[in-house]
Amino acid sequence: MTEKNKIPQNDGKDFIILSMDASHICAVTAIEKVCFSTPWSRKSLEEQLLNPLSHFLVAVDEEVKGYIGVQEIAGEGYITNIAVLPGYRRKGIAQALLSKAMTAARERECSFITLEVRVSNTAAIALYTKNGFNIVGERRDFYTKPVENAYIMTRYF
Numbered sequence: 001m002t003e004k005n006k007i008p009q010n011d012g013k014d015f016i017i018l019s020m021d022a023s024h025i026c027a028v029t030a031i032e033k034v035c036f037s038t039p040w041s042r043k044s045l046e047e048q049l050l051n052p053l054s055h056f057l058v059a060v061d062e063e064v065k066g067y068i069g070v071q072e073i074a075g076e077g078y079i080t081n082i083a084v085l086p087g088y089r090r091k092g093i094a095q096a097l098l099s100k101a102m103t104a105a106r107e108r109e110c111s112f113i114t115l116e117v118r119v120s121n122t123a124a125i126a127l128y129t130k131n132g133f134n135i136v137g138e139r140r141d142f143y144t145k146p147v148e149n150a151y152i153m154t155r156y157f
């Protein structure tokens with residue numbers, strides 16, 4: 001890990017938040033497969049490294065335990081992915097990732113940040129609600145495997 005990519009983590013947690021780089025792709029691909037029924041491919045994740053609109057962060061101790069992806073277009077932030085390895089949940093990793101991503105999006109002058117979430121995903125909905133996101137809409141049959149509606153949740157800055 002280079003000093004350039006290191007984002008200080010000042011809350012006493014035993015992991016650090018870094019910008020995703022090529023060395024993290026294998027681990028993030030594996031976490032996608034564990035956490036989602038339609039995971040992003042390794043190629044899609046690699047493409048994010050070349051996309052100036054994409055900002056992916058990883059939570060790392062000795063290896064990657066979680067990550068978040070944000071794409072920003074014309075002052076609008078969109079959370080594309082957030083996941084934490086099952087054995088490392090409820091330790092504040094997603095909260096740390098989301099906090100860093102929101103701060104960074106604000107600093108890049110986004111006026112809001114938004115996302116879709118399965119209506120049954122109570123853990124993620126609680127995370128977003130805790131961070132000031134509100135349900136602003138619902139997309140019918142947005143997800144597959146299984147088919148399910150999505151809530152659109154948005155946090156205005």
Ligand code: COA
Binds near residue numbers: 083095096126
């Ligand atoms: N039940 C209820 N609330 C939960 C929760 C659960 N199982 N997990 C997280 N939360 C909420 C709580 O408000 C929590 O704050 P608290 O600990 O003060 O109660 C807050 O989220 C932060 O929790 P944190 O420990 O940082 O979350 P995490 O590291 O366990 O990660 C997810 C949360 C959602 C990212 C994780 O469960 C995950 O990877 N799920 C699978 C992938 C996924 O569904 N991603 C979201 C796609 S939209």
